[in-house]
Amino acid sequence: MLWSKLFIPTLRxxxxxxxxxxxxxxxxxxxxxxxxxGIYSYLFLAQRSLLKITKIVREEMDAIGAQEMLLPALHPAELWRESGRYEIMGDNLFRLKDRFGRELCLGMTEEEVMTSIARGEMRSYKQLPQIWYQIQSKFRDEPRPKSGLLRVRQFIMKDAYSFDIDAAGLDVSYDKHYEAYCKIFDRCGLKYMVVEAHSGAMGGSQSHEFMVASDAGEDYVVRCSKCDYAANLEKAAAHPSAPLADDPEGDRSPEEFHTPGQKTIDDLSKFTKLPATSQIKSLVLMADGKPVLALVRGDHSLSETKFSSAVKAVEFRPAHPEEIVKLFGAEAGSLGPVGVKNMRVIADEALRGRRNMIAGANKDDHHLRHVTPDEDFNPEYFDLRQVAAGDACLKCGGAIELIKAVEIGHIFKLGYRYSESMGLRVLNEAGEEIKVIMGSYGIGVERILSAAIELYHDKDGMALPAAVAPFDVVVTPVNYSDAAQRSAAEEIYQSCLKLGLDAIFDDxxxxxxxxxxxADLVGIPHRITLGKKLTTGMVEVVDRRTKASEDVDKEYAAAFVAAKIEPR
RNA sequence: CGGGGCGUGGCUCAGCCUGGUAGAGCGCCUGGUUCGGGACCAGGAGGCCGGUGGUUCGAAUCCACUCGCCCCGACCA
Structure with a gap:
């Protein structure tokens, strides 16, 4: 292609x-x-990159026997009501009405549609397993779109769904996707991590996320510096750091003391001269309308994800100040577990075995010292705590680190969530009706491009991997009005095309x-420059990433570049 | 939804406080000189100052409302 004819509106x-x-x-x-x-037009260059990415995705999906389809993005609300997601998804689901007042919504994923197709046609175990996928626009009414293409309201997703006869079959489908995803991201030239993830609103048991480390990311990955443990912060578990002060010895009873105006953990640390690790943090949450008192060590934070799985709540929120006063007779700064009978009390494992700690007295401006779990109150223990940097790995004791990351792919074992709610059943060998077990698998196509840019750029622009760059090579005559340069450049450009290179001629x-x-800004991985040395038959081949330049005979320039690009 | 910031030629921004002719750099067009890391000279085009209402003889500038965009938080397969 000729650069002069293209629409490439670069900005200084x-x-x-x-x-x-x-x-x-x-x-x-x-x-x-x-x-x-959160809504973007993808111009010529972006579209070229995205097409290269989707080509890789297609090849690897096809390689595991997945079948590509294309489903509607416009869905009847009725379908989403069946799965229960019409309500669960809340405002994130784009909703609209047609001219007759029928309710519709725009797909954010397509479990419902895929399941509805399957239940209409699947009758026998002999038809399974199936893997169906599509590459299609998804819509989410994000409360806060941000960071360019990283969080948007319309985006392209490769979404795949597996249907299996039993859990062992699902494992096979899941593993196939796991491996296909690794191949896809490898081929796209990304450096990524695979982490254990929480399955969230999707339902289901096992789940992994594919993450690219980047400060632009919105997720935190917890990783062990020694072994291979890695998990999303929502899901991660680790040994907490040791308390900064030893607990006082002895079998003491709670003792009230006056703490005027001391409301936060920080206030109390200063006031009592005891570190936050000696305090019990008391949080009140309303889980499905019922109050729950959640306790963590003073320096720890409650993981909302872990909380909701611990209490098995569909919905929860922090209690309102009025509710707290009504339930405890005191305000939020002075709450504690001693004497609490009117609600469920759950505590983080880090509090187990501790003695003589500080907690609120449920009386404004008063706290208790010498509070001992299992003696002065009897909580149910769960892992409730959000892991922090410096904690010790459960597997090997290594130091835990926290890394910001962009999620580019996510695979789920859905289990029976959709087949149950929507009635997807087949007959097994014995002629009995059984539910089909499902998995779902997503890749954010634009996020691959964004992540590649985050990973590979310098002050001059993008330094994209050839696999996702809009062109492989640009042929650049230094002075286009020089007839010799022009014709030699044209020849080299043609040779590049003959060798199958995606070439652009900067005419x-x-x-x-x-x-x-x-050329640097746009991120074309290789550049063949024709300048003064052309008089001796030589041209320069410049590597975008390293800026290294090599003189090559003009006859071999195209082949030289072709050899540098990995076969695809 | 809470907090903060910003809307002035295509892009980056000044002007606003203290009301009175709408500006700069880059980009764009024409001609010329140039040609190895975003050239130079000369000439030129291009702006409902986000919108509405108000105050005023007069509003980019002051006031009110409103819309849009960005950031932090809440939220989030």
Whole structure:
């Protein structure tokens, strides 16, 4: 293609609205333009990259026997009511009405539609297993779209669904996806981690996320510095750090003391001269309308995910101040577990075996010292605590680190959630009706591009892996009005095409600086530059990432570049 | 939804406090000189100052409302 004929609107300066690097570069390099908050147009360059990514995705999905389909994005609300997600998804689901007042919604994932197809046609175990997938736009009414293409309201997802006869079959389908995902992300040139994940609103048992470390990410990955343990923060477990002060010895009874105006853990640490690790933090939550008192060590934070699985709540929220006063007779700064009878009391494992700690007295401006779990109150123990950096790995004791990351893929064992609610059953060998077991598997296509940019960029722009770059190579005559350069460049460009390279010919009558800057910004992995050395038959081949330049005979330049690009 | 910031040619921004002719750099167009890392000279085009209402002789500027975008939080397969 001829650069002079293409629409590649590069910008010299970063648009003011872009904060994260991938967003800035996608705009500057002319890949995307914004239409509204969280809604973007993908221009020529972005579309080329995305097509390369989806091609890789297709090849690897097809390789595990998955069948590509294309389902509607517009769904009848009725279908979502069947699975129960019409209510669960709340405002995140785009909802609309047609001219007759029928309720519709835009798909955020397509378990319902896939399940409805399956239940209409599947009759026998002999038809299973099946893996169906599509690459299609998804819609989510995000409360806060952000970071360019990282969190948007319309995006392209590869979503796959597996249908199996039993749990062993699901394991096979799940493992196939696990491996296919690794191949996809490897081929896209990404550095990524696979972490244990929480299955969240999707339901189901096992789940893994594919994460790319990046400060632009919104998730935290907990990783052991020694072994291979890695998990999403929501799910991660670890040994807590030791308390900073030993518990006082002895079999003491709770003793009230006056703590005027001391409300936070911090206040109390200063006031009592005891570290936060000697305190019990008391949190009141309303879980499905019922109050629960959750206790964690003073320096720990409650993991909301772990809390909700511990109490098996569909919905929960922090209690309102009025509710707290009504239930405890005291305000939030002075709450504690001693004497609490009117609600469930759950405690984090880190409190088990501790003695003589500080807790609120359920009386404003008063606290208790010498509070001992299992003596002064009897909680149910759970892992409730959010893991923190510096904790010790459960597997090997190594130090835990926290890494910010972008989620690019997620695989779930759904189990029977949809087949049960929507009635997907087949007959087994014995002629008995059995539920089909399902899995679902997603990849965020734009996130692969964004993550690649976050991973590979420098001050001049993108340094994309060839697999996802819009072009493999750009042929750049330094002076286009020089007839010798022009014709030699044309020849090299044609040779590149013959070798199957995705080549672009920068035939613009621009100064060399402009052409070099644009090529760097756009992130084309290789550049063949024709300049003064052409008089001796030599051209330069420049590597975008390393900026290393090699002189090559013009006859071999195309083959030289082709050899550098991995076969695909 | 709570908190903060910002809306002025295509892009980055100044002007607003203290009301009176709408500006700069880059980009764009024409001509010329140039040609190895975003050239130079000359000429030129391009702006309902986000919108509505108000105050005023007069509003980009002051006031009210409103819309949009970004960031933090809440939220989130």
């Amino acid at each position: 300066e970063n648009p003011a609205e872009a904060e994260v690097v991938s967003h800035q570069l996608l705009l500057r390099a002319g890949y995307i333009r914004q239409l509204a908050a 613009r009558d621009e100064r060399p600086g402009v052409k070099f800057k644009d």
